[in-house]
Amino acid sequence: MIADNKIIGIVSWGVAGCTAKGAYPVFTKVGSYAWAAQPRIDDTDLSYDGRADLLGRTPSGGLFQQDSKGTSLAQRVYQGNGWQTAGWALQADLDRDYFQDLIIRDATDGHLYREYVDHSTGEYTWKQIASVWGGYTSYAIPGDLTGDARPDLVAVDADGSVYLYPGKGDGAFYGKVKVVDRSWKNVKIFGHGDLTGDGRADLLVRNSSGVLYLYAGTQVEHTPWKPRVQARTGWNFTSYVANGDVTGDGVADVITRDSGGTLWLYPGTGKATTALFGTPVKLGTGYNQYNLLF
Numbered sequence: 001m002i003a004d005n006k007i008i009g010i011v012s013w014g015v016a017g018c019t020a021k022g023a024y025p026v027f028t029k030v031g032s033y034a035w036a037a038q039p040r041i042d043d044t045d046l047s048y049d050g051r052a053d054l055l056g057r058t059p060s061g062g063l064f065q066q067d068s069k070g071t072s073l074a075q076r077v078y079q080g081n082g083w084q085t086a087g088w089a090l091q092a093d094l095d096r097d098y099f100q101d102l103i104i105r106d107a108t109d110g111h112l113y114r115e116y117v118d119h120s121t122g123e124y125t126w127k128q129i130a131s132v133w134g135g136y137t138s139y140a141i142p143g144d145l146t147g148d149a150r151p152d153l154v155a156v157d158a159d160g161s162v163y164l165y166p167g168k169g170d171g172a173f174y175g176k177v178k179v180v181d182r183s184w185k186n187v188k189i190f191g192h193g194d195l196t197g198d199g200r201a202d203l204l205v206r207n208s209s210g211v212l213y214l215y216a217g218t219q220v221e222h223t224p225w226k227p228r229v230q231a232r233t234g235w236n237f238t239s240y241v242a243n244g245d246v247t248g249d250g251v252a253d254v255i256t257r258d259s260g261g262t263l264w265l266y267p268g269t270g271k272a273t274t275a276l277f278g279t280p281v282k283l284g285t286g287y288n289q290y291n292l293l294f
Contacts, residue, residue, distance in 0.1 A: 044091035044092070044093075044100055044192065044243040044244055045100070045244075046065060046067065046091075046100055047067040047068075049067070049068075049248075050245075050248045051067070051068035051069075051070065051245065051246055051247065051248040052068060052192075052243035052244040052245055052246045052253070053065060053066065053067045053068050053243065054066045054067075054068070054073060054241060054243065054255065054293065054294075055079070055089070055091065055102075055293070055294050056076070056287070056289075056290035056292065056293050056294075057083045057084075057086060057089070057290060057291060057292035057293075057294075058289060058290055058291070059084070059291050060081070060084065061081050061082050061083045061084030061085075062078065062080075062081050062083070063078075063079040063080050063081070063083045064076040064077065064078055064079060064290075065077045065079050068246045068247070068248075070246075070247050070248055071247060071265060071267075071281045072283065073263075073283050073284060083104075083292075085106050085107050085108050086104040086105070086106065086107070086292060087104070087105040087106070087107040088104065088105050088139065088292070088294075089102060089103065089104040089105075089292060089294040090102075090103045090104075090139065090140070090141050090294055091103075091192075091243055091294060092141040092151050092192070093151065094114065094116070094141075094151055094167060094169075094170070094171045095116060095169060095170050095171050096149075096150070096151075096169060097116075097117065097119065099116070099117040101114050101115060101116040101171065102114070102115040102116075103115075103129070103141065105134050105139075106134075110134040110135060111128050111129075111130075111134045112128065112129040112132050112134050113126050113127065113128050113129065114126070114127055114128075114129050114171050116171060127171065129171065129172065129173070130172075131165070131172045131173040131174070131175075132153060132155070132165055132173055132176075133155075135157075136155035136156055136157050136163075137156050137157065137158055137186075138155070138156045138187065138188050138189045139153065139154070139155050139156075139189070140153070140154045140155075140189045140190050140191055140192075140203060140242070141153050141154075141192065142154065142191045142192055142193070142201040142202060142203050142217070142242075143192060143193055143194075143201030143217075144200075144201055144219065145164060145166075145201055145217055145219060145221070145224045146164075146166050146219060146220070146221045146224070147219035147220070147221075148166070148169075149169075150166070150167040150168065150169040151167045152164060152165060152166050152167045152173075153165040153167065153173055154179075154189060154203060155176075156184050156187060156189055158185075159182050159185065160180075160182045160183055160184045160185030160186070160187075161178060161180060161181055161182050161184070162178070162179050162180035162184050162189075163176040163177065163178055163179065164176065164177045164178075164179045164221065164224055165177075166221060177221060177222060179222065179223070179224055179225075184205065186207065186208040187205050187206060187207050187208070188205070188206045188240060189203060189204070189205050189206075190203075190204050190206075190240045190241075190242040190254070191203045191204040191242045191252070191254075192242045192243055192244045192252060193242075193244040193245060193252035194217075194250075194251065194252055194270075195214060195216070195251065195252045195268050195270070195272075195276060196214070196216050196270060196271070196272040197251060197270030197271075198216070198217075200216070200217035200218065200219050201217045202214060202215060202216050202217045202225075202252070203215040203217070203225060204231075204240075204242065204254070205228070206235050206240070210233060210234050210235045210236040211230060211232070211233050211235070212230070212231045212232035212233070212235045213228040213229065213230055213231060214228065214229045214230075214231045214272060214276055215228050216229070216272050229272055229273065229274075229276075230274065231273075231274055231276040231277075232274070232276070232277070235256075237256040237257055237258055237259075237264075238257050238258065238259055239256065239257035239287075239293045240254065240255075240256055241254070241255040241256070241257075241293050241294060242254050242255075243255070243294075245268075246265060246267075247265075247267050249267075251267075251268035251269065251270045252268050253265060253266060253267050253268045253277075254266045254268070254277065255283065255293070256280075257287050257288075257293060260285075260288075261285055261286055261287045261288030261289070262282060262284070262285050262287065263282070263283040263284050263285075263287045264280045264281065264282060264283060265280060265281040265282075265283050266278070266280050267279075267281065
């Protein structure tokens with residue numbers, strides 16, 4: 001099991017395990033390349049090909065997987081039934097073991113649950129995430145917001161206050177930290193990975209008027225974002241899926257669904273401006289057959 005992965009350097013060359021007497025290793029600094037390296041560790045890559053993939057749930061509870069092919073999606077594959085009670089769902093590797101976890105809010109009891117690989121048995125299992133309240137209006141797991149290489153959770157309450165739950169790296173979270181006080185009311189938050197090319201996880205916030213803002217990450221716990229940047233207007237889509245780097249270029253992307261059921265890929269550019277996304281790419285039609293995309 002691999003946990004708490006954070007790329008710091010790459011061995012250029014060394015002698016006898018880099019520890020031989022009179023010898024020394026040479027490392028390549030990778031800070032300038034963190035934006036490209038981090039998605040390979042942290043993205044929702046279900047098929048292990050370097051691209052973030054998509055899951056969809058039908059009203060009857062059937063779960064389907066569609067793998068990214070860069071700017072298109074592979075044919076869907078049935079993954080099982082029994083998902084009808086999920087009010088929302090996210091993908092995130094909370095324990096950094098290279099196997100994606102599925103995080104849901106169960107509509108029947110209001111609690112958060114995590115499906116993950118139990119390495120003692122080799123089987124997928126469910127466990128309640130008791131460290132996070134299930135009554136928030138919007139959730140996101142953008143990645144590492146505190147600089148400790150562990151995925152963190154962000155949640156918005158009905159009053160518009162925003163809380164950061166620092167991840168423990170084992171599927172649980174430390175106590176919440178209020179990072180915004182009553183100014184994000186009626187917003188949708190989403191995002192996974194680095195949108196700006198600096199190696200830090202970022203967050204997207206869409207208000208009730210359809211204005212999209214970028215909050216670039218700082219990796220500072222109590223002030224996790226830089227001042228917001230207005231990125232788009234007219235973002236009145238029915239679904240927003242932010243699973244990370246869909247195209248495989250190292251920059252996080254976003255998938256949206258419009259009211260007609262058409263799925264669109266908004267490829268990230270790495271620019272923290274109104275040019276945050278490139279020209280949208282049509283991924284397919286008929287996606288209103290799913291009542292949950294993640």
